[in-house]
Amino acid sequence: MGELTLGVAVGPLNDSEFENCKKLTKITSAATAVPTCPSADVFYNVNKDIPVYVPKNSIAAYQAAIGWELFTNIQKIAKRGDIDGNDTVDIGDINIIINTMLGKTGEQFDGGDLNGDGKIDIADINMVINIMLGK
Ligand SMILES: [Ca+2]
C-alpha cells in the first residue's frame, strides 16, 4: 500500500511500469545494479519527492540512471537495527530506543519499532540485541 519494494534481482522495467502510481509514498530497491528504465516515463506521474531507499554503495548509480535520476530523495537502505544510521548495530542504537521509551527524544525513529507493533519498548531492544548477536 503506497510502497514499492523491488528485490535484489530486478530486470529492466517497462516503459509504463509505475506510470500514474500517484499513491506511492516510498520506494525501496534492494538491487545494487540499478533496474534500467527505457525512459523517464517509467515513473510518470509518480511523486519524485518520496524517499527512495537503495543500497548504500549504489546511491550514485541510481542518481545518475534514467528515470531514477528524477527522484530528489534517494537514500541508503537502513540496516535493520541500525537506528542511528552509523552502519553498525550496537549499544548506541539501544540507547536511542531507551531514550525514546523514556520520552527523552522528541523524535520517533522509524527504525526503532523493529517488530512493527507500533510501540517502542523492551521487545524492540531484545530484537536489537539479537541482531547484535547475529541471531
Ligand atoms: Ca548504529
Ligand SMILES: [Ca+2]
Ligand atoms: Ca515495537
